[in-house]
Amino acid sequence: MARTLAGIDIGNGSIRAAEIADSGGRKTPVLTHYAEMTLPEGAVVGGEVREPNTVAAAVRSLWTRGGFTTRHVVLGIGGERVLARDFTVRRAPLAQIRESLQFEARDVLPMAIADAVLDFYPKSEGVSEQGPVVTGLLIAAPKDVVLGNVRAVQAAGLTAADVDLIPFALTRALVTRAGVAGTVAVVDIGAETTTTLVVRDGVVQFVRIVHTGGNAVTGEILKELDSDPATAESIKRELGLRLTDAETADGRQAVEVIANVVRGQLAAIRNTIAYYQNGHADEPVTRVLLTGGGAHLKGLATALGELTRLPVEHVDAFSAVKLGHRLERAGLNGDARHMAVAVGLALGTAA
Incomplete structure (x- = not known):
């Protein structure tokens, strides 16, 4: 069975x-x-x-x-309290590396080892002055x-x-x-967080989780337009970033409110991709794969493409x-x- x-x-x-x-x-x-x-x-x-x-x-x-x-x-x-950062250790079987993390990672985490669940995700192998090493992502969750x-x-x-x-x-x-081959950025825009990761040939190279998402847009509409939650959500879905869809002065104001929030969110995504690119000029990100409920805001994919100068496509x-x-x-x-x-x-x- x-x-x-x-x-x-x-x-x-x-x-x-x-x-x-x-x-x-x-x-x-x-x-x-x-x-x-x-x-x-x-x-x-x-x-x-x-x-x-x-x-x-x-x-x-x-x-x-x-x-x-x-x-x-x-x-x-x-979530924003989960950490993923580059970490290099002496080459050993993966099980042994994971067992050693409680000692190896003690000085690089902003939380006590006893309060964390640790894991290691290998990316590549190399040689240092001390001998063979493995570089990967150190994962720490409260x-x-x-x-x-x-x-x-x-x-x-x-x-x-x-x-x-x-x-x-x-x-x-x-x-x-x-x-999907090559180097791509995957962007997942949820209700409260936006996760951006860079993946090269199926291996995660870089992760950043930012505490902002679709609810931040809704909240700003509530505050600036003195709306109720249901109406704010409806305005967000119907207008998004498309000023051409706003037929009234109130609609145009709503689009500007939405754009003010989304500009900051898109800038964070662009900066994450740029940070990776700066250290990996020989492995440039070739496109952005967009997913999550917040990713379907009207006009967002186009705006992200213009900001990053990369092709952006919705995926599922x-x-x-x-x-x-x-x-x-x-x-x-x-x-x-x-x-x-x-x-x-x-x-x-x-x-």
Whole structure:
């Protein structure tokens, strides 16, 4: 019988899950189940579970709604408190490197080793004055954040089989499985965070997570236009950055309010790509892959392309998986634009 796993993406305003069947020798994994639902405000903040009972109840409802068959899940960890930085260690088997991190990384982290969950993601090998070395990304997540998410799904009756970094899940779903070669930037604009990562031939080279996203735009509309949340969200979706779509003075003012926020967000993305480019002139980023709910703001892709002087394209996880018969018949129980993280998490340990 095929083994199945589900990836769970617990965000600030919603929770999403995707179930992937064991490939069974097939080239393309099969997405058998997908569902999403909203979370009450304050249940999750900055990627951290603040109300575990609320989140557990939502997970139980999601499992029923989506008809999931597995209770073994892979959790995604992200947010501004999760660190990913370049780190070089003496060459050794990966298991040995990971065991040594509690000693090797003690002096480079802004948190106590005892309070962190550590991992190492190798990128390349080389030779230093001390001998052979491995360079990679040192990952550090606050232990309370990881355990909070794990306990929430356990309270829902699920088993956390693994915990994975959200940028790695995005890479799997949008780059590696999709067969994207060369050096690309992947930009995921969520409700509260924007994640920018540079990937070269399927290997993550650089990660930056910034605490800003679609909700920052909505919040500025609320403040500047004295609007209510539903109206502010509607204005954001309908107008975006397109001044030509604004037929009234109020509409033009709204576009300017939106643009003031988005300019800062796009500048942060451009600066992240430029920072990488400055140190890797021989490996230039050739295009930007855009995903996440906030990425679909009207005019955003065009503005980002003009700012970075790179081709920008919207991508989703459908290039990494094919739909199972159940989803082909009934359709997705949710928005496909938001599914990349959940799918990538499930792909991480799908055989």
